[in-house]
Amino acid sequence: MRATPRSARGSSRRPVRALCGCRAPRATTPTIRCGIFCAQCGIPGVRPSPLRCAGWSLNSNPVAEKRFSLNPRDLLPPRAILEFFAHHGRDLPWRHPAIGAWPILVSEVMLQQTPVARVLPVFEHWLRTWPTPGHLAADAPGDAVRAWGRLGYPRRALRLHACATAIITDHGGVVPEEVDVLLTLPGVGDYTARAVAAFAYGAAAPVVDTNVRRVINRAIRGNNDAGPATAADRSLMQTLLPDQQAATFSAAVMELGALICTRAAPECGRCPLRESCRWLAAGQPSSEVRNKKQAWNGTDRQVRGRILALLRDAPEPLSEAEVRLAWPDAEQWQRCVNSLLADKLIARADGQALMLPS
Ligand code: SF4
Numbered sequence: 283m284r285a286t287p288r289s290a291r292g293s294s295r296r297p298v299r300a301l302c303g304c305r306a307p308r309a310t311t312p313t314i315r316c317g318i319f320c321a322q323c324g325i326p327g328v329r330p331s332p333l334r335c336a337g338w339s340l341n342s343n344p345v346a347e348k349r350f351s352l353n354p355r356d357l358l359p360p361r362a363i364l365e366f367f368a369h370h371g372r373d374l375p376w377r378h379p380a381i382g383a384w385p386i387l388v389s390e391v392m393l394q395q396t397p398v399a400r401v402l403p404v405f406e407h408w409l410r411t412w413p414t415p416g417h418l419a420a421d422a423p424g425d426a427v428r429a430w431g432r433l434g435y436p437r438r439a440l441r442l443h444a445c446a447t448a449i450i451t452d453h454g455g456v457v458p459e460e461v462d463v464l465l466t467l468p469g470v471g472d473y474t475a476r477a478v479a480a481f482a483y484g485a486a487a488p489v490v491d492t493n494v495r496r497v498i499n500r501a502i503r504g505n506n507d508a509g510p511a512t513a514a515d516r517s518l519m520q521t522l523l524p525d526q527q528a529a530t531f532s533a534a535v536m537e538l539g540a541l542i543c544t545r546a547a548p549e550c551g552r553c554p555l556r557e558s559c560r561w562l563a564a565g566q567p568s569s570e571v572r573n574k575k576q577a578w579n580g581t582d583r584q585v586r587g588r589i590l591a592l593l594r595d596a597p598e599p600l601s602e603a604e605v606r607l608a609w610p611d612a613e614q615w616q617r618c619v620n621s622l623l624a625d626k627l628i629a630r631a632d633g634q635a636l637m638l639p640s
Pocket residue numbers: 497500501542543544548549550551553554555556557559560561562
């Protein structure tokens with residue numbers, strides 16, 4: 283029996299056909315749900331089985347794409363996204379007009395893998411302490427690690443310090459504007475470079491984080507796959523950017539993913555894309571790529587965090603015996619101390635004492 287998209291059940295409307303425009307006869311072969319549109323019948327969520335999928339995905343089947351005349355911008359219309367952002371976007375300090383490129387760079391580094399609520403107090407303290415790259419570069423890397431607190435992934439603090447130093451040394455204290463130049467800064471990768479170019483300087487650069495990726499995967503590709511952003515994601519996002527307000531559009535898609543199209547509980551009823559979203563129309567098929575849950579208890583990450591917390595709170599270097607109290611397993615403790623030393627997140631003081639890097 284043919285699988286029926288959830289959105290079409292019990293409804294007199296025919297949103298599926300209206301959505302893709304396909305008028306071809308339905309496939310006669312048995313079908314299974316797959317979450318993309320079938321090239322034969324235009325129905326999302328079905329494909330001939332067990333044959334290779336006859337559906338199409340964006341940019342992968344130009345014939346089908348032409349046949350359906352489906353413009354990605356119809357699935358992620360800038361006007362609806364920008365309206366949503368104007369009404370529901372959060373008032374976050376790094377979004378304030380004219381806040382400057384340095385705070386935006388700091389916020390983007392902090393927000394990688396850390397939720398907004400945890401970033402906010404650290405961000406505000408950081409900017410009060412180091413309002414410019416010059417202020418941070420003049421202090422010790424250990425001060426940056428201390429101020430990083432419990433944000434996690436503390437190597438980001440060291441990278442920000444190295445970044446501030448490079449901005450002073452090589453760019454006259456001004457955060458660069460071009461993506462290519464931003465990419466030369468220590469610890470600045472594809473995402474951060476484009477985010478700074480877009481949000482600080484208004485560049486029409488595609489900014490794709492996990493929230494944006496989730497929205498475009500669901501709304502346009504009709505799947506729920508997780509994973510880091512790819513070049514294909516950036517390329518697709520580039521085609522979606524409106525001529526006006528490109529950077530605001532990127533921030534708006536990001537916000538939609540953070541507030542409405544969340545990973546675990548999307549609120550499709552409140553979403554401005556609910557009429558056109560392909561994943562919703564396909565009955566919200568589960569992901570083909572399983573999300574990996576990151577363990578914490580007992581991991582080296584936890585041990586490293588405890589060691590760093592001890593040293594962060596200590597006004598003076600601590601002896602190994604004092605730091606040893608951070609974790610009962612001696613072998614794991616030693617391994618973590620060694621890795622923190624190798625990462626330059628901690629340093630040896632005189633003798634065997636340990637401290638944050640000076
Ligand atoms: S309709 Fe639902 S799944 Fe689709 S983009 Fe909106 S919140 Fe996400």
